[in-house]
Amino acid sequence: MIHLFEGDITQANVDAIVNAAKNSLLGGGGVDGAIHRAAGAELLALCRALPDKNGVRCPTGEAKITDGCNLPAKYVIHTVGPVYSQVSNPADLLARCYRNSLALAKENQCGSIAFPAISCGVYGYPIEAAAKIALEACCQKEHADLDIYFYLFGRSDFEIWQKIYRRLSS
Numbered sequence: 001m002i003h004l005f006e007g008d009i010t011q012a013n014v015d016a017i018v019n020a021a022k023n024s025l026l027g028g029g030g031v032d033g034a035i036h037r038a039a040g041a042e043l044l045a046l047c048r049a050l051p052d053k054n055g056v057r058c059p060t061g062e063a064k065i066t067d068g069c070n071l072p073a074k075y076v077i078h079t080v081g082p083v084y085s086q087v088s089n090p091a092d093l094l095a096r097c098y099r100n101s102l103a104l105a106k107e108n109q110c111g112s113i114a115f116p117a118i119s120c121g122v123y124g125y126p127i128e129a130a131a132k133i134a135l136e137a138c139c140q141k142e143h144a145d146l147d148i149y150f151y152l153f154g155r156s157d158f159e160i161w162q163k164i165y166r167r168l169s170s
């Protein structure tokens with residue numbers, strides 16, 4: 001079941017929230033900064049403790065899970081979206097972020113998960129194209145038993161997500 005919300009993902013009362021993180025997983029701006037601020041310093045310590053290769057703790061398109069620390073959510077799933085203008089296959093990488101996050105949620109017995117609009121901020125993904133990829137990845141039959149929330153930041157992103165969702169479900 002898909003649910004669309006306009007609001008701050010750090011407030012989401014779900015089993016796992018997804019962070020649009022950087023490869024280092026050491027925090028940044030946007031939704032990443034908001035999640036780390038709300039979760040507390042322990043989240044950064046948990047991320048730092050994850051194994052890295054030359055500073056990369058999570059390659060683009062993959063996902064890692066940590067505890068949610070002070071957040072209402074039990075877990076944070078950190079995924080790294082593509083920088084739209086810097087890769088040749090942004091659609092494939094963005095779809096993998098959603099698919100890998102959903103797979104990790106299932107492996108950890110989550111019944112609910114909340115996503116932000118991965119890559120749609122500083123990473124520059126065109127919002128309509130991103131909404132289509134996100135919703136197509138989440139509308140698969142295999143995820144029908146999962147409550148999937150999208151937290152869109154701002155009216156305009158929310159309305160675009162609604163429009164694409166209606167189009168896909170009609």
Ligand code: ADP
Binds near residue numbers: 007020030034157
């Ligand atoms: P990226 O680097 O993946 O583009 P950003 O954090 O810059 O990540 O932006 C991703 C999306 O998250 C943007 O649409 C931005 O408006 C949104 N966003 C920023 N803060 C929050 C928040 N607290 N809750 C939900 N979405 C947020």
